[in-house]
Amino acid sequence: MTEFADMRTVYGETLIKIGEENPNVVVVGADTTDSLKTKPFGKKFPNRFFNVGIAEGNLVTIAAGLANEGKIPFASTYAAFLPGRCVDQIRNAIAYPTRNGKNGLNVKMVVSHGGLSVGADGGSHQQIEDIAIMRAIPNIKVLIPADAVAVAKLTQLISQLYGPFYMRMTRSKVPIIHSQEQEFQLGKGIVLRDGSDCTIAACGITVQMALDAADALKQEGISCRVIDMFSIKPMDSDLLEKAARETGGIVTCEEHNIMAGFGSAVSEVISEKYPIYMRRIGVRDQFGESARDSEIPLLLEKHGMTSIHISNAVKDIRSKKQ
Amino acid sequence: MGLNYYHILKRVREARKLVIKGTTAAGSGHPGGSFSMAEIMGCAYSKFLHYDPKNPLWQDRDRLVLSKGHASPGLFSNLAVAGYFDKPEMETLRKFGSRLQGHPDFKCPGVEFCGGSLGLGLSFSIGMALAARIDRKTHHIYTIIGDGESDEGQVWEAAMAGSKFKLDNLTVFLDRNFIQQDDYTERVMPLDEELVGDDISEMWKNAARWKVGDKWRAFGWNVIEIDGHRIEQVVKAIHSALQTRGTPSLIVARTIKGKSVEHMEDNPKWHGVAPNPKISPIIELELDCQFLIAPSIIAGDMANLENEVKRASHGRADFIHLDVMDGQFVPNKTFDHEKIKQLRPITQIPFDTHLMINEPVKHVRDYVNAGSDIVTVHAEVCDESSFGEIHDILRSNEIGLGLAINPDTELTSWSEKFIPDLDQLIIMSVIPGKSGQKYIESTHEKTQRISKFLAERNFQGLIEADGGVDLSNVESCFLDGARVFVGGSAIIGQKDVRLTIMEFRKHLMHARRKLLINKAHSLGGTELVTKWIDLHEVGKKKTELLQIAKEAGFT
Numbered sequence: 096m097t098e099f100a101d102m103r104t105v106y107g108e109t110l111i112k113i114g115e116e117n118p119n120v121v122v123v124g125a126d127t128t129d130s131l132k133t134k135p136f137g138k139k140f141p142n143r144f145f146n147v148g149i150a151e152g153n154l155v156t157i158a159a160g161l162a163n164e165g166k167i168p169f170a171s172t173y174a175a176f177l178p179g180r181c182v183d184q185i186r187n188a189i190a191y192p193t194r195n196g197k198n199g200l201n202v203k204m205v206v207s208h209g210g211l212s213v214g215a216d217g218g219s220h221q222q223i224e225d226i227a228i229m230r231a232i233p234n235i236k237v238l239i240p241a242d243a244v245a246v247a248k249l250t251q252l253i254s255q256l257y258g259p260f261y262m263r264m265t266r267s268k269v270p271i272i273h274s275q276e277q278e279f280q281l282g283k284g285i286v287l288r289d290g291s292d293c294t295i296a297a298c299g300i301t302v303q304m305a306l307d308a309a310d311a312l313k314q315e316g317i318s319c320r321v322i323d324m325f326s327i328k329p330m331d332s333d334l335l336e337k338a339a340r341e342t343g344g345i346v347t348c349e350e351h352n353i354m355a356g357f358g359s360a361v362s363e364v365i366s367e368k369y370p371i372y373m374r375r376i377g378v379r380d381q382f383g384e385s386a387r388d389s390e391i392p393l394l395l396e397k398h399g400m401t402s403i404h405i406s407n408a409v410k411d412i413r414s415k416k417q
Numbered sequence: 418m419g420l421n422y423y424h425i426l427k428r429v430r431e432a433r434k435l436v437i438k439g440t441t442a443a444g445s446g447h448p449g450g451s452f453s454m455a456e457i458m459g460c461a462y463s464k465f466l467h468y469d470p471k472n473p474l475w476q477d478r479d480r481l482v483l484s485k486g487h488a489s490p491g492l493f494s495n496l497a498v499a500g501y502f503d504k505p506e507m508e509t510l511r512k513f514g515s516r517l518q519g520h521p522d523f524k525c526p527g528v529e530f531c532g533g534s535l536g537l538g539l540s541f542s543i544g545m546a547l548a549a550r551i552d553r554k555t556h557h558i559y560t561i562i563g564d565g566e567s568d569e570g571q572v573w574e575a576a577m578a579g580s581k582f583k584l585d586n587l588t589v590f591l592d593r594n595f596i597q598q599d600d601y602t603e604r605v606m607p608l609d610e611e612l613v614g615d616d617i618s619e620m621w622k623n624a625a626r627w628k629v630g631d632k633w634r635a636f637g638w639n640v641i642e643i644d645g646h647r648i649e650q651v652v653k654a655i656h657s658a659l660q661t662r663g664t665p666s667l668i669v670a671r672t673i674k675g676k677s678v679e680h681m682e683d684n685p686k687w688h689g690v691a692p693n694p695k696i697s698p699i700i701e702l703e704l705d706c707q708f709l710i711a712p713s714i715i716a717g718d719m720a721n722l723e724n725e726v727k728r729a730s731h732g733r734a735d736f737i738h739l740d741v742m743d744g745q746f747v748p749n750k751t752f753d754h755e756k757i758k759q760l761r762p763i764t765q766i767p768f769d770t771h772l773m774i775n776e777p778v779k780h781v782r783d784y785v786n787a788g789s790d791i792v793t794v795h796a797e798v799c800d801e802s803s804f805g806e807i808h809d810i811l812r813s814n815e816i817g818l819g820l821a822i823n824p825d826t827e828l829t830s831w832s833e834k835f836i837p838d839l840d841q842l843i844i845m846s847v848i849p850g851k852s853g854q855k856y857i858e859s860t861h862e863k864t865q866r867i868s869k870f871l872a873e874r875n876f877q878g879l880i881e882a883d884g885g886v887d888l889s890n891v892e893s894c895f896l897d898g899a900r901v902f903v904g905g906s907a908i909i910g911q912k913d914v915r916l917t918i919m920e921f922r923k924h925l926m927h928a929r930r931k932l933l934i935n936k937a938h939s940l941g942g943t944e945l946v947t948k949w950i951d952l953h954e955v956g957k958k959k960t961e962l963l964q965i966a967k968e969a970g971f972t
Contacts, residue, residue, distance in 0.1 A: 121547075121551070142550075142551055143551060145547060145582070147574070147578050148574075148577065148578070148581075150571075150574035150577075150578070152536075152537075152540070152570075152571040152574060153540045153543075153571055153574035153575055153578055156537050156540030156541050156544065156571070156575075157540050157541070157543050157544040157547070157575075157578065158544060159540075159541055159544060160540065160541040160542060160543060160544015160545040160546075160547070160548070161544040161545075161547060161548050162544070163529075163530075163541070163544065163545060163548075164544070164545055164548030164549065164552075165548070166548050166551070168544075183534050183537075184534075184537060184540075184571075186534075187531065187533060187534040187537060188531075188534075188537050188540075188541055191531050192522075192523050192530075192531040193523060194523035194524075
């Protein structure tokens with residue numbers, strides 16, 4: 096039986112842990128602290144917790160001011176509003192300020208409800224542009240964890256690394272993929288399955304789809320390498336180049352518009368380092384729509400985002416290669 | 418502690434000149450908004466902010482966030498004056514490789530916030546203030562926002578947050594200059610109320626139309642409303658903000674965009690345009706030619722000096738001139754420090770105390786304690802040692818240092834070493850002792866001579882013309898080199914002090930225009946005169962200037 100865990104719960108628990116270890120860690124919320132599970136941090140550290148109301152621009156800019164004074168603010172709300180609503184504030188108040196060789200201010204933007212899998216709230220709340228927005232801003236690092244283990248480890252990691260980070264979580268519970276012993280390094284992908292016929296590079300909830308696709312393809316005698324590319328920026332270009340060289344094809348998967356997202360980022364690396372056939376699985380430049388939890392697979396299917404679509408893409412590449 | 422009025426005044430003037438130097442060299446930039454906040458910045462950096470230019474990131478420093486970042490020349494110039502970098506660096510403004518970017522940037526030491534995108538600085542400041550509270554630090558955060566900037570919704574998000582978090586370690590200035598990039602604020606997006614007609618000065622005149630303070634009050638802030646070009650008002654407002662507990666303060670500083678340069682004042686065109694290099698020397702001279710009116714209250718009812726102070730204050734005098742006579746140095750007796758102490762609470766306007774007394778060194782402390790902002794003593798009753806002592810007493814109390822000479826006295830040789838330190842030199846144009854005497858004509862020549870002498874000796878202060886100055890000779894006094902004008906019977910002796918002071922200012926403005934037209938002509942002939950006059954687009958300035966040029970034969 097696959098075990099599921101909630102990313103936000105783990106995020107909130109981890110914040111308390113690092114808050115105990117480091118008095119400079121502070122948390123800023125925007126009327127979603129219950130949902131983001133940061134409220135317990137506020138209970139525990141009331142003078143290091145600030146709820147600014149439904150004001151996302153204010154949220155990230157106050158976080159920038161706190162970071163300027165040596166605090167390590169975690170600013171959290173839903174992905175639709177951060178970065179959706181406050182690109183300018185993130186760019187000018189967080190990413191741009193640079194002094195003494197420290198690029199950008201030390202703000203950790205951790206959001207939930209990324210991608211189509213938000214479901215019932217509908218297209219307005221399904222953030223499918225955040226990778227594009229955030230990776231285009233200099234100094235910002237972008238992470239998309241695939242499971243709750245990754246969330247815990249990455250929350251720890253970004254609290255220790257200097258600089259502005261954007262980390263996107265998923266609303267619903269997701270299957271556990273990584274072992275508790277798994278190490279996470281910034282800019283390093285994690286090879287979950289080795290294979291020689293094709294590579295599937297995925298992030299977030301699509302990592303599980305990639306694994307399912309690899310399992311299915313294995314039945315057909317096709318050997319796939321599966322990489323969890325949780326570190327969208329910086330990207331593990333060495334690992335991608337190696338995969339291109341050794342498997343001759345890459346399929347990327349993301350819960351995001353295929354324009355300027357994760358797949359585009361991989362293409363940028365591959366086209367310069369070792370051009371090979373690629374296919375991108377993701378939202379094909381359309382908005383999402385409402386779907387109840389049980390219907391989310393249907394929504395993803397409508398947008399071409401299932402393990403079957405991934406398998407077909409792998410086969411398509413193989414046919415091109417031959 | 419005194420206002421340190423002259424100290425601030427000099428630094429404000431120097432900073433304004435650096436703004437002109439920087440934007441002229443850059444060929445672009447925003448002088449208008451730099452000048453509207455010049456006195457605010459000057460007061461902050463000269464009197465209130467704790468900082469160490471050698472250690473810009475000193476943890477306990479006060480922070481100043483310039484949220485209206487396009488006014489960066491106004492910030493950089495103050496950082497240069499404060500000693501963060503050498504003043505000539507101002508000329509690298511906006512150039513490739515410069516630390517002085519088009520908008521405030523951490524590249525420049527002393528900058529606390531990378532401004533540019535409007536509406537962010539107040540939120541950023543709130544973050545800073547919250548961090549200070551967590552760390553139990555006592556430093557203060559000062560933020561300057563613009564009125565055009567207040568169109569940004571985030572300003573009001575921050576206004577709510579500042580109030581919610583009760584940030585009494587935060588003081589915000591609203592530089593209310595009534596002009597934004599496109600037009601007058603009240604036309605683009607009214608903060609007070611919609612402007613009907615074309616005359617923005619209408620908005621200045623009627624306080625009943627000012628609504629922006631009420632907006633901030635409704636958000637729970639401690640609101641203080643002032644004339645943002647009056648140093649004494651800015652200083653008092655900051656003092657009051659620093660004493661406020663449990664709520665952040667917002668100081669609505671009513672200002673004039675482009676203040677101090679006539680053709681820039683209140684002209685929306687000067688929001689974001691740099692001066693022409695040929696015009697800049699004229700502007701610099703204009704900045705050196707600001708003038709101050711100091712009504713002398715002894716010309717009024719000696720039995721009710723309180724009322725005379727009120728009249729001068731209502732007349733919007735720049736200084737209240739207080740003639741202290743002891744019956745020994747001069748035959749008359751007027752009042753002493755006890756009276757000044759009684760008068761002090763009536764007005765914030767600086768007290769310009771002129772001691773016509775023997776042995777001033779023995780009494781100067783009394784006048785410090787009574788609330789003087791400038792104390793002037795007579796050269797005839799001082800020597801190097803006693804004046805040195807007076808200098809030290811006044812400086813340590815942040816009070817202006819003045820020296821006065823009688824009509825039959827010249828600057829003494831011992832006083833020369835004090836010239837760079839002098840804030841004010843009073844050249845008496847009547848025999849001191851009583852009010853209502855006639856101006857001694859030879860003083861014109863004397864003032865011209867001394868003015869030149871002082872200029873060659875790094876004099877940074879102002880010459881005050883005192884005695885028999887009236888509307889018939891005030892222009893000549895200005896052209897002699899005087900910049901502060903004491904008016905006894907000519908002002909206080911008049912029925913309507915306010916109108917009279919306005920009339921004085923009109924005359925002085927006329928004299929200054931003459932001086933500047935002459936300067937333009939000497940620099941670039943009639944072509945430059947015409948070019949400079951053409952810049953004066955607002956109101957009737959241009960017609961009046963053309964008339965002066967015509968009289969001078971420059972058209």
